[in-house]
Amino acid sequence: MDLLEYQGKELFAKHGLPRLDAEVIEKPEDARAAAERLGGGAVVKVQVQIGGRGKGGGIVIAKTPDEAEAAARRMFDEGFKDMPVTRVLLESLADIREEYYMAITLDRASKRFVAMVSSEGGVDIEEVAERNPEAIRKARIDPVVGIRPFQVNRLVGGLPEEAREGAAQVLRTLWDILVAEDATLVEVNPLVLLGDGSVLPLDAKVTIDDNALFRHPETLRFAEAFHLDPTEARAKEHGLQYVALDGEVGIIGNGAGLVMSTLDVVQQAGGAAANFLDVGGGAGADVMATSLEVILSDPDVRSVLVNIFGGITRGDLVAEGILEALKRVDAHVPIVIRLDGTNAEEGRKILAEANHERVVPEATMLSAAKRAVELAKGGAA
Numbered sequence: 001m002d003l004l005e006y007q008g009k010e011l012f013a014k015h016g017l018p019r020l021d022a023e024v025i026e027k028p029e030d031a032r033a034a035a036e037r038l039g040g041g042a043v044v045k046v047q048v049q050i051g052g053r054g055k056g057g058g059i060v061i062a063k064t065p066d067e068a069e070a071a072a073r074r075m076f077d078e079g080f081k082d083m084p085v086t087r088v089l090l091e092s093l094a095d096i097r098e099e100y101y102m103a104i105t106l107d108r109a110s111k112r113f114v115a116m117v118s119s120e121g122g123v124d125i126e127e128v129a130e131r132n133p134e135a136i137r138k139a140r141i142d143p144v145v146g147i148r149p150f151q152v153n154r155l156v157g158g159l160p161e162e163a164r165e166g167a168a169q170v171l172r173t174l175w176d177i178l179v180a181e182d183a184t185l186v187e188v189n190p191l192v193l194l195g196d197g198s199v200l201p202l203d204a205k206v207t208i209d210d211n212a213l214f215r216h217p218e219t220l221r222f223a224e225a226f227h228l229d230p231t232e233a234r235a236k237e238h239g240l241q242y243v244a245l246d247g248e249v250g251i252i253g254n255g256a257g258l259v260m261s262t263l264d265v266v267q268q269a270g271g272a273a274a275n276f277l278d279v280g281g282g283a284g285a286d287v288m289a290t291s292l293e294v295i296l297s298d299p300d301v302r303s304v305l306v307n308i309f310g311g312i313t314r315g316d317l318v319a320e321g322i323l324e325a326l327k328r329v330d331a332h333v334p335i336v337i338r339l340d341g342t343n344a345e346e347g348r349k350i351l352a353e354a355n356h357e358r359v360v361p362e363a364t365m366l367s368a369a370k371r372a373v374e375l376a377k378g379g380a381a
Contacts, residue, residue: 008204095195166199182212247272271373314346
C-alpha cells in the first residue's frame with residue numbers, strides 16, 4: 001500500500017521525526033484560509049500515489065493566499081497525470097539551505113534491505129545514479145541484525161559535517177519505522193538542512209507490505225483517501241486480483257504466477273497487456289462473466305486472452321463457464337482461449353463444438369499469445 005505524502009509524514013511524526021506546520025484540504029476554497037494560518041505563503045502539493053510532482057506542476061511555491069488558492073484550484077480541477085485529485089497538502093515555507101536524499105528499501109534478490117543516502121536530493125535518484133553515482137552511498141542491512149552504527153556513520157559521511165548528526169538520527173528512525181510499520185520502502189526526497197541547522201524530511205514516500213496490514217488496522221484507514229479506479233473497485237468487490245495496465249490485450253488467468261508469465265509471453269509476441277487479472281482457484285460462469293465484464297469495460301482492449309491451467313480446476317468446467325459467461329456478456333472483441341491440465345482436452349472439445357463466433361481456441365500459451373496480439377492489431381479471427 002503506497003501512502004500519500006501527508007500520511008507518510010503522520011507515520012514519521014508518530015515515531016518522533018520533526019515536520020513543518022501543514023494542513024490537508026479537500027476543497028480548493030479552503031486553501032486561502034490554510035495559507036493564512038501558515039503565515040501567508042505556503043508550498044502547495046498535490047497528493048497522489050505517483051512521482052514526478054515537481055516536474056509535472058504538482059508542487060507550487062505560493063507566496064500569498066491568493067496564489068495558494070489558485071494553485072490548489074488548478075490541482076483539483078485538472079488532476080495530475082490523468083489521476084483525479086481529492087486532497088492537497090499545504091506546508092509552511094522553510095529556509096532551506098541544502099537538499100539530500102535518503103531511503104531504505106527491500107532488495108528481494110538478496111533478502112536484505114538497502115539503505116541509501118545521497119548529498120544530492122530534490123531530483124530523481126535515477127538521474128543522480130546515472131550522472132554522479134559516487135554521490136550515492138549504499139549499505140545492505142540484515143533484517144535480523146538491523147542497521148549498525150558503523151553503517152549509519154558511513155552512509156551520512158558524504159554529507160556536510162553540520163548535517164551528519166541530524167541525518168543520522170533521521171536514518172535510524174526510518175529503520176525503526178520500516179520495522180515497526182512493516183514497510184518495504186521509506187524514502188525522503190528531499191531531506192533538508194534548514195537555516196537554523198536542523199535536519200528534517202521535506203517529503204515522505206512510504207510503502208506498507210499489504211500482507212502485513214492485518215497487524216496494522218490503524219493503517220487501513222489511510223486507504224479511504226486513495227482514488228480507486230471504478231473497474232478496479234468492481235474487481236475487488238468480486239474478489240478478483242486486478243491491475244490496469246496500458247496495453248491492448250486483456251488477460252485472464254488462474255494463479256498470479258501464470259498471469260505474470262502470460263503478460264511476459266504477450267510482450268514476447270509483440271503486444272502489450274491491458275491488465276493483470278487473476279481469477280484464483282475458480283473459473284466458473286459467475287467468475288468468468290465478471291472477469292470479462294471487468295476487462296471489456298476498458299475501451300483500449302482489442303482482444304482477450306484467457307489462459308487457464310487446470311489443477312483442481314477442471315478444463316471442461318472452465319469451458320462451460322466461459323460459454324455461459326458469453327451468454328451474459330456482450331463480447332465485442334475476439335477471445336482467445338488456451339486450456340491445459342485436468343480435463344483440458346474435454347474443455348477444448350466443448351469450445352470447438354460450441355463454435356462461438358468470438359471464441360478462438362489455441363493449444364499452447366505461446367500460440368495463444370501470438371493469436372491474441374494478431375487479433376488486437378486487426379488480424380482476422
